[in-house]
Amino acid sequence: MGSGNIPALVVEFAVPAILGMLVNGAYNIIDSVFLGHGAGEIGLSAVSVATPIMTVFMAISMLIGAGGNALCALRLGEGKHSEAEHVLGNTFTLGVLVSILLAVLAHVPACIEPLLSLSSATDTVRPYARDFIQIISLGCVFQIVGMGINNFIRTCGAPNRAFLTMLIGAVGCTIFNAIFVMGMGLGVVGSAWATVCGQCISCITVVWYFTKTPGVPLRLRRKYLAMNGALVRKILALGTASFVLQIGAAISQVVTNYALVKYGAMSPIGADNALAAVGVVGRVAMFTILPLIGMSIAVQPLLGFNYGAKLWHRVKKTLAVGMLGATIIGTVLWVLIMVFAAQIIGFFGITDAALVDLSAFALRVNLIFLPIIGFQIVGSNYFQATGQPTKSIILSMTRQILFLVPLTLILPEVLPGILPMFDGLDAVYMAVPCSDFLAIFTVGAFVLVELHRLNKRIAESKSAAQLATSEQAAQPQE
Template sequence: MGTASIPGLVAEFAVPAIAGMLVSGAYNVIDSVFLGQALGAVGLSAMAVAQPIMVVFLALSLLIGAGGNALCALRLGEGRRDEAERILGNTFLLSIIMWVILAAALSVAPVMDAVLSLSSATADSYREAREFIYILALGVVLQTVAMALNNFIRTVGAPTRALFTMVIGTFVCIVLNYLFVLEWGWGVRGSAFATLAGQGASAALVLAFFTVSRKAPLRLTWASLAPRPRMMASMLALGLPTFAVQVGAALVAVAANMLFVTYGAQTPLGSTEALATGGVVQRVAIFTVLPLVGISTAIQPLLGYNYGARLYRRVRATLRFGLGTAAVLGTLMWLLVHLQAEVIVTLFGIADPRLAEFTAFALRVYLMMLPVVGIQVVGANYFQATGQPLRAVALSTSRQILFLIPLMFALPVALPALIPQITGLDAVYFAAPGSDALATVVTVAFLLREVRRLRRLPSG
């Protein structure tokens, strides 16, 4: 990683990383597609209600996994293999601890009721959303292990193996969703069990690689599981930017659900249908950003290794290549959404022409600035990979917390007053491109300053 061609290394790591992110993100889309086909707007609205807590599950998995992976890459760059192995073990240990806490908390009825109320569950979607979240909470450790330790496979130089573990899990999830939901009529319970089965298959393959495979450079051993509080603190600090992004996404989902219900009730669509549309838009939005997260994940070990080795010219070159690739991918995803919005909507089982038309409109508006979103994703990841968590957190939270949520509340009041043809529900979706533009400006300012700093540092 310190001498080979950067474009070649990025390509080697990026293809399986991007494919892996798309495969991983397919879980959320798969649930909505099958439940939308089986239950219609009620199934989609239940998934919209479940979205915030599912994002929290993902956020905790990435807090542990991204932080541990970033620290591992830095230690490998420094030549400290034994320390990297201990980081692997403590990442697994943190995954178990997080699972116990989450499963216990969501097994308490008042806690679950508070979560559903916060996520704006309607009378139509309450029971289904509750059942789905409860089942996933009982097996959330499978998601955490599958995602947290999978990144380590990529970091130790086996990106194709990392992709394989994700593909198998997604294949299991798709097949079982079809059987459980469409063929056997198990509804949300079947979809939840299918999701856990897919995550369990991936987790088993990941654990097998680090415990029995002779090709694994790092081993998950009993000795590596010995808790090291200071190491865990460093891992969590480095994982905080990624965690902050996902927590921001969860807060956005909570706020959006409330606004969808409130302003949807003021339109002919109604609150349940508006919530269903919002769920589809948010899931598609998350999926379209995943290739950008994939390229940022692919360059993370390259950035961390070369930064740790003080090869700052290679750090700058990797950053430039990552930003350019992310811009191309963002543009391609933008074209896909804007040219095929109606086709995407039909995949989710939306048959009502009026609801389908509005959902396609909402998709195009919400993802209007997708070509520049990669600058935010890669920029925040750069600071995470190079051990600068505070800057990474600032960039990671700027879009959702600083810009998006305030705009989501302000625009439904301001825009209809200025343009009567725009409803309050329409205006909620216009907040996304506005926040993307503002966050991109902030990220560019941070990166320009960082590049100037790197130029002053002596390369090794």
Template sequence: MSDEKKIEQEPREGAVDPDPRGQRLHGASAADDKVLRMGTASIPRLITEFAIPSVVGMLINGSYAIIDSVFLGHAVGEIGLSAMTVANPIMVVFMAIAMLVGNGGNALAALRLGEGRREDAERALGNVVSLSLVMAVIVAFLGWFPASTDWLLDLSSATDEVRPHASVFIQIICSGFILQCIGLGVNNFIRTCGAPNRALGTMVIGLVSSVIFNFIFVILLGWGVAGSGLATVLGWGCSCVAVLWYFCGKAEAPLRLRPPLMALRPRMDATIVAYGFPSFCVQAGMAAVNFVLNFQLVKYGALSPIGADDALATIGVVQRIAQFSIMPLVGMSIALQPLLGFNYGAHKVDRVRKTLWYGIGAATTISVVMFAAVQLFAAPIAQAFGIKHEGLVEFTAFAIHLQFLMIPFVGFQIVGANYFQATGQPAKSIFLTLTRQILFLLPLLYLMPLWLPAVVPQYNGLDALLFAMPIADFLSIFTTAVFIGWEMARLRRLAR
């Protein structure tokens, strides 16, 4: 069925239609006003209300790796930063799995709420929790199975000196993966329930706990990388408890986590995975890039005066800053998801278009602010991570300047790709997501060190790696603009 037919069709049999006033679903309680206002209230006001806690929440989520790196950089030195660089792509894979089921289930729940099908939305919530439990068991087994851990470390290009530190960190976070799945993935449902500030609160609890535990374990007790991993898991655990309390202990929550609705349903689970796959691709693509980048850093770092271990440490810092800067943009796209999904499900085409463009404007504003900050304070940022050698600080600042050349326009690309996920068009979203992380960037990571030094001899292979990201960003932004142009034409036809 085409996208135009899907948005124009009548609600499915058994759906509950809005009443003529558009204020209350038949048989619904007053608590549903928080949900129904997504189809009636001021769009800028809704975006502001949803975006602020979502953006701050994603910054909090991205802060875990930053906090670990800062504590380890000052307590352990460059070897601690190198261990985090090796472990980082594996942590990103875990986040990808959490977002696969969490964002997919949340997108489905928002669409079903827009159609008035509350029980299906609650079933999506229950299935996300059950899928998280299944995946957590698999991840824990793989994390403590020596062959799989060694394979991951080889894939992440761990040197002999870094390997034991990274191995301990990976095993610890594998054990606490279920806490991340609930604390991150299920957290988004709170936002769809019309309680974005409460969703933010659950993430703040986790971050503050992680900072406290890092200070105790890494600084006071001197447990190094192991202490940092334990602090991260305990931070996830505090968020997890807060999320579960909302859906199990708060009687006024529009959605409830009920055991009868947690039974896995293959058809619904396939839909959840399909809707969540674009979010998974964002993170999995980031992990793939990190694996390849680590390999290239070891290869070309060994040929440069910096050396392989210091190349891992410095570029690892740059990558974590880049990932952190993307988090508020991802947060904006997540904030828009329930608004887009609800109005698309309710067939309110004009509100869908306005929500998209307001969201793109807000994301672009955030991107420009992030660009200005990192360009002005590149060297102090490098020093904040414990990088002290003058040559390494200079190289890190140079890398930061290059990595962020296209960041003012990346917000458009992320929100544009997420639009198709939120409106039930996952194939388009998956393709646009893959353009930035896989289709363009991965080939450039191999080609740039071969081509650029031959054309511009003043740059070596390690320098050339830094040019790959802004070029890939430009190509993906252009591709997304073409898709959004086609989509706006389709929505204009529907509006007429």
């Protein structure tokens, strides 16, 4: 990672990372597709209500996994192998303990019922959403440990293995969904158990890699499982940016669900159909952005290793290649979305023509800035990968919390008065591109400052190298 061709390394890491993110995100898509065909709009509505809480589970997984992986990459770059293994062990233990706590809280009525209300669960949808969340929580340990530790496989230089551990789980999830939902007719409950089974299979393969596979660079050792307070604090500090990003997504989903129920009830399609149809748009949009997140994850170990090794020119080039790759991917996906939006919506079992038209238009509007969203994602992740958590946290908050939440609440009240051809429901999904536009410019400002700092360090390194060469040449020859 410190001497190889950077574009080649980025491609080597990016392909399995992107595929891995798509596979990981496929759990939600698979659930939605099977529920749409097997349980109709009520199943899709239940998943829409459950999505913010599931995103919180994902946020905690990213807090522990991404933070641990970032710290591990930095320690490997510094040549501290034993401390890197200690980070791996503590990440595993922390994931297990937190997942047990989440499973318990999900079954406490005083905790789960307010969350369902906060996520705008209607009386019809509430029992289905509750069942889905509580079953998913039982498998939370497989998600947090499996997904969190999976990042370390990539840092070990085995990105293809990291992808395969995710693929196995997604294939299992699909098979179990076909059996439980379509074959046995278990509906929402069957879909939830199918997800848990898929995550369990993936988790087993990840743990096997670090415990049984010969010759791995890092080993999950019993002596490093005991919690170390200093390491845990560093893991959580570096993972906070990813956590905030996902929590921001959860908060925006809660606010979006509230707006969908409120303004959907005022429209002909109704609140439950608004949750089902536009909720599908949100899941497709998130799935579409996953390849861009995969690119940012792919360059993270390269950035962290070279930053720790003080190879500033390689850090700068890795950032540039990562942003270029994300932009190319975003542009290709944008073309596909613009052309095939209606077909994508229909894939989820939505057959009503009015709902399909509304959802397709919402999807195109939602992702109108997709070609340049990758710049924002990779730019934000750069600061996490290089041990600058405060900046990364600030940038992670901009898109989802500082911009999207206020716009989701304000636009439905303001836009119809300015442009009468749009109603409040239209304005809900128009808030997303407005937020993207503002977030991209904010990240751009931070990146420009960081590039100036890197250029300065590169110049200092060159000067130091030239001085050392001159001093060596001036020494008397024997």
